[in-house]
Structure formats: C-alpha cells, structure tokens
Amino acid sequence: MAVIAGLKINELEFRSQMELTTIQKMAAYALPILFAITVHEAAHGYAAKYFGDLTAERMGRITLNPFKHIDPIGTVLLPALSVMLGGILFGWAKPVPVNFANLRRPKQDMLWVALAGPASNFVMALCWGLILARVQVFPLSAQDFLAQMSVAGIQINLVLLVLNLFPLPPLDGGRIAVSLLPMQAAIAFSRIERYGMFILIALLFTGILGAILSPVLRFFQHLLATLVM
Template sequence: MDSLISTIAIWALPVLLAITLHEAAHGYVARHFGDPTADLAGRITLNPFKHIDPVGTILVPGAILTLSSLFGGGGVLFGWAKPVPVDFSRLRQPKADMLWVAAAGPFVNFVMAIGWAVLFKVALSTPHSVYTIPMMKMADAGIQINAVLMLLNLLPIPPLDGGRIAVSLLPHRLAWKYSRIEPYGFPILLVLLFTGVLGQLLWPMMAAFRVLLATLFGF
C-alpha cells in the first residue's frame, strides 16, 4: 500500500499537467487561427479541473499505475482529458491551419518533457537531500508521460493529432479519403494496444527520445 501511495504521489502531477496542458494548447492555437469555440467554452485555461475527464485523466492512468505497482510490469501509461472543442470550419484556412492546431498538443508535451529533463538534471547536480530521490522520480515520470503522449498522438491515425496533421498535408482528394478513417481510429488504437503492437511501436521511439534527452542534458 505504501508503494502504491508513493507511486501515485510521484505520478499525479506529471500526468495531470501532461494531459490537461496538451488539450489547452489545442484550444489556444485554434483561437489564434480564428476559432473561438474553446475560448467561449472556457477551455483555454491552465486550470486542470476544467480539462479533467474522470475516466481518461483519473481512472485509466490510476488503474495502470495501481496494476504496475502491485504486480510489476512496464505497460504503456497513457490517458486523456476532455477533448477541447475545435470547429475546424471556423479556422481562417481550415485545411492548412488544422496542422498547427493538431501539432500544438504534442509540441507542448515536447516542451514539458524538456522541462522535466531540466529538473532531473538539477536534482542530479544538487547535494543529496531527502528531496533528491523524489524529485528525480517525479522528473523521470514527467519525461515518460510526456514522451508517451507526444509520440502516441503523432501516430498518423485520425482522430489522433498525427492523423489530423496527415490530413492537413495530403492533397485534397487523398485527405478527404484518409479522413474517413476517423470513426474507426479509436477501435484501431484499442486493437493495437491489446495486441501489444502499440507498445512495440512506442517503446523504441521512447527509448530514442530518452537517449536524446540524456545526451543533451548529460545524465
């Protein structure tokens, strides 16, 4: 039980920030390009309680952490917040601007991963204290959850951000055909998850990303 409480305490803040700021970034960029839908709904905010989805932000990550703590293993930790409402038709250039709106979430996760890497380096470089190990563990958790969300969302499967980026970049005819995959995107993702294919796709990319951060920051 102590191990479970410790695990949740370490992961709670990184997970909450990674998921909610990802969604807020979509709304902010959408407003910049002409769609005020998220702004009018009060979703362009750093207040995490505006973005929390009881299942995706709390239940699913909590269950994964609990199972990992009790039984061990290295499952892919992921989750989601309440999707920020975006009306792509209200963007000034819907097809072109869709790229920037979609890319905003993964980009924020990339920036947060860098921030957590800086914190890890600071903890590693300061004199050892009672806070050193917890700080390093939280920073490591922040790197991991942001790497997962960044790389997962960049998979070219609509309605993931990578799928929307692909639709934005493809010629109109191909983009229209590709966008028709969207209703099947979540089932496809679940199949990839439960067959283990998702982990096989993500872990090598995560390992490469962590090596890159370790090389840049010297830890």
C-alpha cells in the same frame, strides 16, 4: 486530443533508484499527469485561437485549470491503475473543441493546431529532464521524491508525444496527416476517424502499437538525454 496509451511503464529507460510505496508512486505521478494533459489540451486551444477559431475560448477551455480537462475515468482512474499495476499506460482527457472550418486556412492551419499538443509535451519532458539532471540543487530530503516525479514527467510526456503523433484520426497525428495529404486523399483518410479509437485499442492490446512506437520513443529519450546533459 490527449491520449496516453500503448507502452509499458517499466519499459521506459528513465528510472529512479528510489523504491516507493504505492501511495508515494501515485503521488509522484499525479502532478506530471495533470500537467501533461492540461497543457497539451490548452496548447490546442491557444493554437486554434491564434489561427482564428474561438470555440475553445468561448467554452472556457483555453485554461491551465486541470478540472476543465479531466475525464474522471480516462484521466484519473485508468492512469492510476496503470501506475499501480505497472502495466500498459492508458488514458485520455476531454478534448478541446476545435471547429476547423473557423480557421483562416482550415486545411493548412489544422497542422499547427494538431502539432501544438505534442510540441507542448516535448517542452514539458525537457523541463522535467532539466530538473532530474540538476536534482542535487534541491534539499536532500526532497531529492529522491523529486527525482521520481521528474522520471514520471519524462515518461508521461514522451508517451503522450509519441502516441499522439501516430497518424490515426482522431489522434493529433491523424489531423496532421489530413492536413498534409492532397484533398481527395485527406477526405478519404478522415473517414477513418469514426473507427479510430477501436483501431487504436486493437493495436494496443495486440502489441502492434508498442512495436511501432517503441523505436520512436527511444529516439526521443536519447534526444532528450542529449539535450539535458
């Protein structure tokens, strides 16, 4: 499940020296947001298919077509307002349907299906980082805008990565925790899912979520910077 939330855009360490208008800033963020969410959801679908569940494929959701994954409010309106206002980045996409009972080893394979989304975000952050580190090879007229787009790609994907690994159902981290816990504990923990989004929103707006995730985000920022240098 692709959810973007919990961290202020202006707290991230990657920055461009370019001053953009609101329209330019929205344009620079649009493509990275669409790619981040689309690939994240498609990765869940591909992993589910690999491990035996064809639900997403039958519903046409294993695709890189962003229109199959966009939620008008969660994917477009809220992230756009976040970018314009420079506040808390918050949004979501339509989750790819997965019937975990169809997986060959439901409890064990759940881990890999859940992990596929955040893993795809790290790969995309790495790609944007490589572009940013080598932006000088592009035409001079495109360098500033491409640098800002790369910064946006790094920000969005690292936030998606870190947030979705948070161990709270229905986030990917919650699925991973259910997969790793002993059966009885996993069943009890999975019951939190019906309240998961309410808990997430409460943690977000009280600042607790940011305090928990910021050190993890900084770790991945430093890791990414080391890899692309």
